Amino acid sequence: MTDVSASQAPSAAGPRRRTSLLELDDRTRRRNAAEARFRLMGLLAVTFGVLAVIGLVASILLNGLSSFRQTYITVDVYLDPVRLDKAGTRDREAIAKVTTFGYAPLLEKALVDAMAANGIALEGLSAKQAAELISKEAPAQLRRYVMADVSRIGETVTFDVLAAGRIDGYYKGRVTMESAALDRNVSPEQLMLADQLKQAGLLGTKFNPSFFSAPDASDTRPEAAGLGVAILGSAYMMLVVLALALPLGVAASIYLEEFAPQNRFTDLIEVNISNLAAVPSIVFGILGLAVFINFAGLPQSAPIVGGLVLTLMTLPTIIIATRASLKSVPPSIRDAALGVGASKMQSVFHHVLPLAMPGILTGTIIGLAQALGETAPLLLIGMVAFVREYPSAPPEGFFEPAAALPVQVYNWTQRGDPAFVERASGAIIVLLVFLVIMNAIAIILRRRFERRW
Amino acid sequence: MSVGILIAIVLGLAIAGFFLGRRRAIAKAGGDSRRLHSLPGYYGQSVALFASVPALILMAAWLFVQPILIDDKVAELIPDSAIADGGSRGLVLSDVRRIADGIDLLVVQDLLNEADLQNMRADFTNVRSRLGEVGVALGANVSPSVFEAAKAYRDAQRTGATLMSVFVLALAAAMFAFSLLRIKPDLRARNISESFVLSLLIGSSLVAILTTVGIVGSLVFETIHFFQMYPASEFFFSTTWNPQFRGGSELGILPLLWGTLYVSFVALVASVPIGLMIAIYLSEYASKTLRSLAKPAIEVLAGIPTIVYGLFALITVGPFIRDWIAEPTGLGSSSSSVLTAGLVMGIMLIPFVSSLSDDIINAVPQSMRDGAYGLGATRSETIRQVILPAALPGVVGAILLAASRAIGETMIVVLGAGAAARLGLNPFEAMTTVTVKIVSQLTGDTEFASPETLVAFALGLTLFVFTLGLNVLALYIVRKYREQYE
Known part of the structure; x- marks a missing residue:
């Protein structure tokens, strides 16, 4: 039976269709299109994978590279013996009793002096507000410097102190004049003062080695935090x-x-x-x-x-x-x-x-x-x-x-x-x-x- | 004697033992090493091993057991009256430890000598302020019984340390002498030291079993503890998660489980098609150059720590989804959401899925492809109708492994999914997962007495059972599949 039906098959299919291998019929076209789509999907997937790698790395780099640079303020600090060593004995124990609060006024005075020397007026800011440009970590930095060698008291030393986090953010695009107006921690006037200091060459951004060596810092001192x-x-x-x-x-x-x-x-x-x-x-x-x-x-x-x-x-x-x-x-x-x-x-x-x-x-x-x-x-x-x-x-x-x-x-x-x-x-x-x-x-x-x- | 010095002494003894043992063996053989059973070095090695290893094991065991025994003993000294309302013996005990540490500091800094300490009594001296001098801050004034317990604790620790030094050194010296004195030319030193080394090798491979025992033991033990304080039916079937640190918390696992499964589902929906298509494209279509460039590039994703993905979710993907999709459509306003965590986790899983599927697709015999091409199928038809069905069990296994990864993932969800336990369908809302809650219940000061802390162990056990089940299932499927072609 099967032999008979097989031999009869061509006639059962009716008249032979004219096809050519050189002309694509509809079905072949559909199949080829499906093939191309599938291939494209694969290529898209690979592209997505590679883009994901690039995007991930780029997002981290864009956000993070700026942390290797930090804004510093250069001031000449007079290590006033009257404040740091009242007895004048250069006794380490006695000097160690002066807390960081004792060092803050020195920095404040140094900054105001530097501004006066460069002809920058305070313009509506108190000296204290001007000193807020300097990081709260700076007095501790200064104290460590003095404690390392107490004989430095009485000298005037040039010091690169960290600028406050908001000022640093201003130069990295994180803080703007508008946002500063709403911010309790910084005012637009302070930012303008920072700009003037920058023009005078007292304030600048440079490589920050302490990011790799300093310990962590508290919530309010992001500028001092290190690894x-x-x-x-x-x-x-x-x-x-x-x-x-x-x-x-x-x-x-x-x-x-x-x-x-x-x-x-x-x-x-x-x-x-x-x-x-x-x-x-x-x-x-x-x-x-x-x-x-x-x-x-x-x-x-x-x-x-x-x-x-x-x-x-x-x-x-x-x-x-x-x-x-x-x-x-x-x-x-x-x-x-x-x-x-x-x-x-x-x-x-x-x-x-x-x-x-x-x-x-x-x-x-x-x-x-x-x-x-x-x-x-x-x-x-x-x-x-x-x-x-x-x-x-x-x-x-x-x-x-x-x-x-x-x-x-x-x-x-x-x-x-x-x-x-x-x-x-x-x-x-x-x-x-x-x-x-x-x-x-x-x-x-x-x-x-x-x-x- | 500090542990470091003790270790140094034992190791020094071992080195000395090696050279002495070697020399003694040669001397016993009359300078002719051919008369020895083993090479001279083996005699030295056996002395070194016998002198050091048992002593070091004893020391490790002692260090492990001593705190437990001392805690037990000191806990008995604390009267029930010394335990404050709402506190526990464990809390008082940790106070005792801090006071003892503080006394040590006082003694080290010469602010207190041993004789004064013996006479010092908490009802006459202000112990709290004395300890404050050396930077040990206490929450409350020290009651006499607690102070006595602290003194006892300190004494017990010092006795323990001295006894340990004595016993460890005695053991090392005894084994040293024993193994040195038994050396004679026909001692089978090589066999002895080799079987010693073999037992060390076996011991090392037991660490894997011990770790599992430790994991299962600590999880099960603390979970039982938890269920004694909190009804199991509430834990498994309650739909509220609301821990209160004053008691009366509701600790239902369902919202957490839902969040976990939802985030994992989004992650799988994102990663499986992409990962699979990458594997297909790279193994069936891509030119050799493209493959050699794209494959390692994508595998970079697998080597990146999950905290990096977490940060990516937190600072890039989360705000992007919130600002461009969720807020314009009014579906949500939080930057941490199921979608954020799910998508980022999906990216993390892509290389995992793609490299597993790559192996599986490559394992499909070439003859099956050739057969399909011979019948006139296009490449995509071959892949869809021949290769994928043949690879299906393996792919399913890979997906299950990826799912187990997604369920156990922590950092991405901690930073990306949020902390609100919620049963909802909106993927733009923040939800939380089992792992997030384990972290939040166990981070910071932990007191192992409240159900709020212990619930983390029950969550951990659930997580462990889930991932283990998925892995076993996946391995079973993969293994079964492999047998078909090999």
């Missing part, structure tokens, strides 16, 4: 992570890859590692809070706790990378070592491990980079605290309160003054620079030392 403590805290945590995660991760991988027998227990470990890699980071924070702080009594906001939590978090990453790199060492190496009489342990430690080292280091650096950018678990173990004191040198410093780079970013986004948004973006740039450096090292290591077997 010093945060960078130090992050560095301490990375030291802890490196010191714990690398040996633990490598040891665990060696066991699982080279020695572990195929049994339930090994399976249990493997399942645990792959699950830990997928646990949300905030859960590690809860673990840190419950176990390290609450149960073991370690101090809050300390780099050691942060380091321990991040170690547990990066361990799966390092183990996975190390195992992959151990696996890529060909079995012939092991066989050759065993063949000349090495023990299993010797073959691993003398031959396999050195060959796998570049891969292990690459994985470790990538794990560290991940840990450096992690924020959520650190929020729970108290790293959000406001810390102005630098932690001391290790090992004591590991147990003292510190901040961390990503947490500092979060901290600054929670403050009222818009100047802190600029700071937060600047801190992100610093963080990203560290990450780029770490990833670049990882890539270079991989390119230079990785062997293809």
Whole structure:
């Protein structure tokens, strides 16, 4: 039956349609159009992805680059012995009793004198209002300078003092005359005075090294806030992570890859590692809070706790990378070592491990980079605290309160003054620079030392 | 003796042990190392390992257990009368710790000597102002019993530290002597030190299990604690989230869960089509040059910390959506919204989805493509009708993994989604998620006695169960799929 129907098929289809391969019929055209649409959608998706990268980086750079520059006012400050050292004994203890309030009038006088020397009138501002152009942090800066060497009292020193946050914002486009009119912290007259100072060359914007070295500052002094403590805290945590995660991760991988027998227990470990890699980071924070702080009594906001939590978090990453790199060492190496009489342990430690080292280091650096950018678990173990004191040198410093780079970013986004948004973006740039450096090292290591077997 | 010095001493002992052990082995063999069972270095290594590792383990265990024991002991010293209304033993205990630390500071700065301290009594001396001198601020005046507890706490800590030094050093020295004295030429030193190293390797791989036990243990333990104070049915089925730090809070998880799922849904809607199309385009259409440029560029997104995305949501995407979409259409006026957080999270997930799908699409055998082309299908028809159905289980697995990522994501929602717990459909409104509330309930001073704090553990457990379930499901699907082609 089927043969019959098959032979009859052409006649059943009726008269043959005239088609040419060179002329596209409607259906082919539709199919080609669908093909082109699909392809375009793919291209759009890729473009969107690339644009997202560019947009993200550009938005951070645009907002943050200005934080590396800061407005300073140059004044000649006369370190008046009458105010700073009434007894005239140059006794450090006595001078230390003069608080920052004692230094503020010196700055005020210096500014008024400088204005008079350059022929700038106060124009409706009191001397006190004029002095508000200077950051509230400046007296502390001056006091530190004097305390460093008390014999400077009586001299006149040229000082670059920070301008107040609003004045700085004026030159970065954040504050305008209109917004100043509504602002309690700054008036349009003060901005005009700042302009005059700028014309006289007393006020200028320049590179701000203290952004990288100064500690955090309070809500009202965004101009003085820096990343010093945060960078130090992050560095301490990375030291802890490196010191714990690398040996633990490598040891665990060696066991699982080279020695572990195929049994339930090994399976249990493997399942645990792959699950830990997928646990949300905030859960590690809860673990840190419950176990390290609450149960073991370690101090809050300390780099050691942060380091321990991040170690547990990066361990799966390092183990996975190390195992992959151990696996890529060909079995012939092991066989050759065993063949000349090495023990299993010797073959691993003398031959396999050195060959796998570049891969292990690459994985470790990538794990560290991940840990450096992690924020959520650190929020729970108290790293959000406001810390102005630098932690001391290790090992004591590991147990003292510190901040961390990503947490500092979060901290600054929670403050009222818009100047802190600029700071937060600047801190992100610093963080990203560290990450780029770490990833670049990882890539270079991989390119230079990785062997293809 | 401080922990750092103790570690240094033990490590010094280990290094000395290595050289002494080596030398002793060679000397026992009469200078002829061929008469030894193992290479001389192994004799040294066994001494070094035996001298250092047990002592260090003892020290770590001691440091872990001591605070717990001391806390228990000191807690007994605090009479019930010393516990203020609304306070708890834990609060008093933390006061005790601060007073003890303050006394330490006083002693270090020579403002107080030990003999005076013994005679010092809280009912005669103003302890609060004395401690204020060294920068230890106390909330209230110190009652005599608390002060005595603080002294006891301090004594116990010092005794503990001394005992620890003694025991650790004794153990190190004993193991040192034992392993050094047993050296003789036919001692199987290599086997001994190798099995020692192997046990260390096994111990390291146990850390993974311990971590899981720690996570599950702390979550479950504190959650049980929470449910003793707050009814479980309220927690799971109440639709209000309204924590009050004076008690009487309503802690229903439903609004948080809704916010989490809503944000994750928006994120997946944004990321899955784009990620999938990127994977398809790059593996099926793109030229080699484009692929080698675009793939790493998009993978940059995967290496960026989530706080960066959070800031991006806060300062760029949020205000943009508010000013250009939400306010003109009158749908919302807040810059943090479900849409903001969802879109930014979607961007974060794009590389995740695309690289996973890329692997899966590349795993589809070439023969299936060739077969479809041979039948006259266009490329897009091949992809839609052959490759995608074949890759479907893998893609579903990838989407589930992305969903588990989205649910556990914290920083983007903290900065982008807002803090108002709300059950609503409008994506331009601020809503909140489980992770945001974990952060807000546990940040700052935490006191582990109120349901408002402990609820974070119940939320954490919910989150853990959710993400774990999704991951297990995803891995199951992916694994099942892989078996078909390999």
